[in-house]
Amino acid sequence: MTQAVASQIRYDTAPAWDRNPAAVVFYTDPVAVPPNAHGVAIVDTIQNEPQGVLGYHTEDPGGNYWGIVAAKPSLDNGGSVLTGDWSVSSILSHEVQEMFGDPNVNLWGASGRYMYSLELCDPVEAPTYPITGVSVSNFITPAWFDPLAVKTAKFDHLGLLRAPFSLLHGGYMVYSSEGRERQKFGDRYPDWRINMKQGALARTQRRRAQVSALDNSGQ
Numbered sequence: 001m002t003q004a005v006a007s008q009i010r011y012d013t014a015p016a017w018d019r020n021p022a023a024v025v026f027y028t029d030p031v032a033v034p035p036n037a038h039g040v041a042i043v044d045t046i047q048n049e050p051q052g053v054l055g056y057h058t059e060d061p062g063g064n065y066w067g068i069v070a071a072k073p074s075l076d077n078g079g080s081v082l083t084g085d086w087s088v089s090s091i092l093s094h095e096v097q098e099m100f101g102d103p104n105v106n107l108w109g110a111s112g113r114y115m116y117s118l119e120l121c122d123p124v125e126a127p128t129y130p131i132t133g134v135s136v137s138n139f140i141t142p143a144w145f146d147p148l149a150v151k152t153a154k155f156d157h158l159g160l161l162r163a164p165f166s167l168l169h170g171g172y173m174v175y176s177s178e179g180r181e182r183q184k185f186g187d188r189y190p191d192w193r194i195n196m197k198q199g200a201l202a203r204t205q206r207r208r209a210q211v212s213a214l215d216n217s218g219q
Helices: 002-016 072-076 088-101 191-198 203-216
Strands: 039-043 055-059 065-070 108-111 114-117 129-131 134-136 172-177 180-185
Touching (some): 002 088, 002 129, 065 072
Antiparallel strands (some): 108 114, 172 180
């Protein structure tokens, strides 16, 4: 899984976003992880979060960036380890890419009276695509945030979207309108996953706090 995600970041995600690729390295011993690394742990389940939570990334009060991926909810709901939508490998890919794109979880794109959170994988997280036989998450490109993008622009890596700020059937988005945080789900987004967006540590909660802070500041 790590090798596939490392290849994805180097050859797909980083070039699409015109950034230097991040190193993606597997460690068996957490103690060996460099202190300045952005760690992503793979666990069975995530404590104190709603049933079905698959993963998230965040910044703690100390300024440390970290993420976590839960394997059991996906496997319990028909997912596999290495292949297919909602596989453990695709969830890992999702979290690594979004940490690469917005480690602080605080970037937004604006279009008129709407603001859209910069989450690289959420709008297109299914279907996935394979790298050396391992499924990884699709991701959006900078054109997704451009309301003036030409119709021939590539809005996601797989080229499935046809317009900015749009969703695939298996995706979702967090956006704000009139000072309120809102969510939109694709028509094939699994019901068992929707409640994962409401946990205390979910990115949705962080985005909601940002919208509230902007509204209170008069912006």
